[in-house]
Amino acid sequence: MRKLYIIVALSAASLAFSQKALEKVEPAFWWKGMNNPELQILVYGKDIVKNEIELSDGIQVKKIQKVENPNYVFITINTSEINVPKFRIHVKNGKKNIDSYTYELKQREPNSINRNSFTSADVMYLIMPDRFANGNPSNDNTKDTAEKSDRKNHGGRHGGDIEGIIKNLDYLKELGVTTIWNTPLLEDNEPSYSYHGYAQSDYYKIDPRYGTNEDYRRMADELHKRDMKLIMDYVTNHWGSQSWIIKDLPAKDWIHYWKEGEKGFKRSNYRMTTQFDTNAAKIDTENCMDGWFDTTMPDMNQSNPLVVNYMVQNAIWWIEYAGLDGLRVDTYSYNDKKGIAEWTKRITDEYPNLNIVGEVWMHDQAQISYWQKDSKISAIENYNSYLPSVMDFTLHDAIGQVFREDSGWDSGMQRVYDNFANDFLYPDVDNLLVFAENHDTQRFNQSYPKIEDYKLAMSLILTVRGIPQLYYGSEIGMSGDKGKGDGDIRRDFPGGWKEDSNNAFTQSGRTDSQNQYFDFTKKLLNWRKSKEVIHTGKTLHYVPENNVYVYFRYNDKERVMVVINNNTNAQTLNLKRFSEGLENFTRGKDIISGKEFSLQNSLNVPAKTSLIIEL
Structure with missing residues (x-):
């Protein structure tokens, strides 16, 4: 039997x-x-x-x-x-x-086609699963996967898994998170440095070191019980060298194979501007789009209809099977732009409300906006990506410098103002992903080790237009230096392993400093949940003076005044300048401190302090 x-x-x-x-x-x-x-x-x-x-x-x-x-x-x-x-x-x-x-x-499932997705009413929490929590130590190593667990190796597997995420969903719910984005959970069977998951070896299988397909679906169910959402990190541009299909290609043109390269490899030049630069040389465009992202990541050929169809069906399969609430697409702008547009359109045709955010890591608003659905810029060449959401990397760039700078013509808080001054370029500013950091960038708390700067950045990210995204551990002050390698910006969350002495998943287990970070973040996230004025309201902002940035979020029902004093000295604002934003309001309450203010004449703002005032 x-x-x-x-x-x-x-x-x-x-x-x-x-x-x-x-x-x-x-x-x-x-x-x-x-x-x-x-x-x-x-x-x-x-x-x-x-x-x-x-x-x-x-x-x-x-x-x-x-x-x-x-x-x-x-x-x-x-x-x-x-x-x-x-x-x-x-x-x-x-x-x-x-x-x-x-x-x-x-x-x-009933009404599957009309499933809800993530919006600007959500707060997204980015998790590196291998580094978050080890809920099931028995799957740290498996007979079918090459790399074994070793917490001492910064670039190795540490044992975090799906069960660890499920066990800590109540922590995230308490924090005020509504949506989880995990870096890829599909099998990545590279012999080393496989924990990040972006060199996938089986597109229909959760990596057994994370759990099973059934575990992934159970995680989605547990999130939905808590009115939370799950986003899959999907990789279209490249697969892993250990993929069973890559090892036995259906046809040579399944991937971009370079005759002059070893085993078909030629590294991308990473020059994404060649996708739309009317002056670009063809060889440079080809080297960007067809070059490999890395030696272990063969570049997929989306001009091959079979490749696109495989990826479309695979993404739909996971959405339907696991009940997903959206997708984040890695290295979106490196794909064949016609092929990736077809992939995106076919998925959103199947699920009209599904949101998909693409990683477009560029440093110019016009170039980023090219990739958002119905862009006026890409329409010049009759191109539409059909991609609903893009990542606001220019805001991230500004945040990386602004809190250490004095006021200047193009420095300090002026950088943030200038970023939003270009909002006219985007077809849908409410559907931009805004963030201070992610799994590929320097940790914010490494750049700015003082909690005062963290509070300024979170006050900004959580009150401007768009969908805010937080990176795991920042809410307890976690840091990490990218200069020491990616493993350092992807440290283990304290308390995710039984042997950890510091358990930051609980109030009693957190240090005083960790609780200060957590309590501030929790207050702001949970306040934001019910604030339609923040989710979809209009923005009125003022040119910064003395490194103080003031803006209003407003709709027909409500107004919120945000003041970010990035100056090392207290500043007194003459409120007559802000009469357009204040309208006839004369009083307000700061949601952070609970303090009430008279808004008739002047407003004193302490050094390195933010105020979020409900009028």
Whole structure:
């Protein structure tokens, strides 16, 4: 009985069969009632092309596509024409059936197509799962994955996992987080430096050191029980060198293969401006778009329709399977721009309310805005990315300098003002991701070790237009020096491992300093939750004077005055200058201190202090 059970379990998982004719079927199952009923199924096995593919129950194959590699066949079916919940895919040699696979068309969750997504009403919390919390030490090492756990190695696996995140969801709920973005959780089987997850080796499998596919879906369910959301970090530009598909490519043009490079490798020049620069040399454009991000990350060829279709279906599969609430797309602007636009449009056609934020790491608002859906700038060349949201890297750049600078024509708080002065370039300013740091940048608390600067930055990030994103651990004062390597800006969250002496997940376990950071962040995040005026209100801002930046968020119902004094001395503001923003309001209450202010004549603001005043 035990042997029989194991054989059945493997067949159901589509991992392997006792007969070797059929080794992989992807996606392993699908759903009825999708907006696009056409489904392309990858069927893989040794020399499978020499055999015939036949479906049971009289189901018609709409198209069979063969490629260079005889181990692959792509079959296309119309799911709207199939009236049975399960059917068989037969591999036949003449009349002899040599292997079969039971394919299931599941029922979708009610109203799946209209699922809600993250918006400017949310606060996003970025987690590096390997470094957050180890909830299940038994999966730190597995027989099927190469790299083993070693907390002493800054660039190695430390053992954090999905169970560790689930166990600490109440901590995040208390903090005021509404949405979680994890760096990739899919299998990354590189022999070293695999913890970041961006060199994925199996796009349909959670890395076993994090847990299982079922664990991932359970995490989404636990978040939804708490009225929280889950975003998947999706990588379209490159796959990992250990991917089973990369190791046995369907065709050479599945990736960008450089003849002059070793094993097809040529590093990208990273010059993303060549995607739209009308003066760019073709070779420079090609080197950016087709060059590899790194030696272990083969660059995918999105001009190949099979590649795009695989990625579209895979993303939809995860959204449907796990109940995802959105996607974050890594290195968005390195992709073939036509291919990535098709990928984005097809997913948002399937889920009209789904938000997708793309990493467009550029340093000019016009260049970033090119990539947002319905951009007036990209429309010049008749291009639309269909990408709903982009990341406000220019605001991040300003924050990296502003709190250590004196007032000047283009320094100090003027940098922040100038950033928002370019908002006219974006088609949807409320759908920009705003942040002080992330998993690739210097830790904010390393650049600014004083809590006063942290409070100024969070007051800004959490009251301006857009979707605020926090980086794990900053809310307890965690720091890290990128100059010492990425591992240092991705330190373990204290208390995430049983042997940790400091447990920052609990008030009693936090130090006094950690509690000061946490309490401030908690107050601001939870206040923000119900503030529509912050989520979607308009902005009125004033040119900074003496390193003091004043702006108002307002709608027809409410006004909030934000004052950020970045000066090392107290400043007294003449409130007559702000009469347009104050309208007829004469009093207000600071939501941070609880102090009430008269707003008729002047306002004294202590050094390095922010005020968020409800009028």
